[in-house]
Amino acid sequence: MCVCQTMEVGQCVKSAVCDRGRGVLLEPFIHQVGGHSSMMRYDDHTVCKPLVSREQRFYESLPPEMKEFTPEYKGVVSVCFEGDSDGYINLVAYPYVESECMDPEDPPERDHPRRKHSRRSLHRTNSNAACNEHKEERPILTGENSDSVQEMKSPKLELVMHSEVPFQMLDGNSEMSSERISFNPWSLRCHKQQLNRMRSESKERKLYKFLLLENVVHHFKFPCVLDLKMGTRQHGDDASEEKAARQMKKCEQSTSATLGVRVCGMQVFQMDTGHYLCLNKYYGRGLSAEGFRQALYQYLHNGVQLRKDLFEPILSKLRRLVSVLETQASYRFYSSSLLIIYDGRDLPRPGGAAAQEPAPKVDVRMIDFAHSTYKGFRDDLTVHDGPDKGYVLGLRSLISILELIRDENQ
Numbered sequence: 183m184c185v186c187q188t189m190e191v192g193q194c195v196k197s198a199v200c201d202r203g204r205g206v207l208l209e210p211f212i213h214q215v216g217g218h219s220s221m222m223r224y225d226d227h228t229v230c231k232p233l234v235s236r237e238q239r240f241y242e243s244l245p246p247e248m249k250e251f252t253p254e255y256k257g258v259v260s261v262c263f264e265g266d267s268d269g270y271i272n273l274v275a276y277p278y279v280e281s282e283c284m285d286p287e288d289p290p291e292r293d294h295p296r297r298k299h300s301r302r303s304l305h306r307t308n309s310n311a312a313c314n315e316h317k318e319e320r321p322i323l324t325g326e327n328s329d330s331v332q333e334m335k336s337p338k339l340e341l342v343m344h345s346e347v348p349f350q351m352l353d354g355n356s357e358m359s360s361e362r363i364s365f366n367p368w369s370l371r372c373h374k375q376q377l378n379r380m381r382s383e384s385k386e387r388k389l390y391k392f393l394l395l396e397n398v399v400h401h402f403k404f405p406c407v408l409d410l411k412m413g414t415r416q417h418g419d420d421a422s423e424e425k426a427a428r429q430m431k432k433c434e435q436s437t438s439a440t441l442g443v444r445v446c447g448m449q450v451f452q453m454d455t456g457h458y459l460c461l462n463k464y465y466g467r468g469l470s471a472e473g474f475r476q477a478l479y480q481y482l483h484n485g486v487q488l489r490k491d492l493f494e495p496i497l498s499k500l501r502r503l504v505s506v507l508e509t510q511a512s513y514r515f516y517s518s519s520l521l522i523i524y525d526g527r528d529l530p531r532p533g534g535a536a537a538q539e540p541a542p543k544v545d546v547r548m549i550d551f552a553h554s555t556y557k558g559f560r561d562d563l564t565v566h567d568g569p570d571k572g573y574v575l576g577l578r579s580l581i582s583i584l585e586l587i588r589d590e591n592q
């Protein structure tokens with residue numbers, strides 16, 4: 183959870199770097215369904231996240247056959263954490279210039295249990311900034327706790343709450359919350375935590391390195407996103423004993439151990455209510471194998487009907503991915519996720535002509551390589567043999583469960 187794991191920090195060279203004319207004001211990325219760092223929107227086609235050098239190097243050395251299944255890597259920016267005259271915090275990205283950033287080694291992983299959510303009051307990033315002409319349709323999200331709603335009462339954020347599509351959080355007890363907010367509740371939570379961390383570290387202005395990645399949901403008007411943590415093991419080879427033990431426990435107590443996959447986050451557009459339904463990682467961690475199957479069903483259900491047209495496109499991508507990963511000897515994708523994406527409004531036309539319809543667009547992408555390794559990568563001492571069996575098991579489970587749901591609902 184600690185941001186020190188995920189950031190490289192240098193001192194900001196104020197005059198050269200923090201020049202508003204050249205900067206891009208980052209906004210919270212509203213379609214973040216999982217993860218712990220705050221994903222930011224850089225432009226319509228690009229998201230950015232705090233840089234971990236392992237992940238950066240991994241993207242830079244991806245085998246060509248995996249590129250179809252990963253976001254395009256777009257480089258690095260320096261991000262400044264700036265308060266504006268109203269006391270609001272802005273994250274502003276500038277072109278990365280090596281000499282302007284101290285480039286320390288990744289700080290050692292801090293190994294303490296997840297921090298309790300801070301209730302310290304905090305001004306939020308101004309998402310309505312003039313220097314960013316972001317015209318994306320803004321759904322309204324329904325929040326997961328009163329803390330986040332408090333935040334949303336910030337006058338600046340009221341300005342962006344003009345979307346027509348609400349979101350709803352389905353919490354661990356399957357109760358709908360009635361609070362309405364502008365972002366996926368998980369995105370809001372991560373963003374708030376990150377600002378807290380950056381604020382407590384930022385006694386003086388600093389530059390943070392962020393990774394620029396293709397926004398893989400940008401083709402989708404109403405993106406339905408499923409984040410699946412893949413594999414039977416989540417800790418990297420460099421994890422401390424305590425961290426490894428915690429991660430192993432989470433695997434043992436979830437479908438990771440049995441199926442090689444667990445739900446880490448989800449949003450799915452509901453045609454009947456006009457909401458996105460959202461699940462978070464805590465919900466996903468508590469699911470049994472049967473619960474996992476039901477969550478997959480829910481991901482493919484728009485509140486009115488099961489999207490049967492999605493089975494084949496998703497299955498064929500998953501099968502292709504299995505065949506690619508089976509050839510990646512020594513690769514291990516610990517703690518990485520698989521995103522599945524489709525459009526919640528891209529419906530087959532009524533009238534039985536579905537067979538002639540083009541297949542709906544779906545996407546399947548691997549993300550989050552902060553703990554990945556392969557033979558010869560960096561100075562990694564542990565070398566693994568053969569393909570990532572845990573990951574492949576997760577893909578095979580996913581394929582069988584989808585086939586089962588398809589067959590049961592012919």
Ligand SMILES: Nc1ncnc2c1ncn2[C@@H]1O[C@H](COP(=O)(O)OP(=O)(O)O)[C@@H](O)[C@H]1O
Nearest residue numbers: 214215216217218219253395396397398409550
């Ligand atoms: N390239 C991307 N395009 C669109 N959404 C993304 C992309 N990468 C990540 N996300 C969103 O952000 C979330 C967290 O991403 P991840 O890389 O796993 O972060 P972390 O390192 O904090 O775990 C994902 O669940 C997904 O919703």
Ligand SMILES: [Mg+2]
Nearest residue numbers: 217218519550
């Ligand atoms: Mg992640």
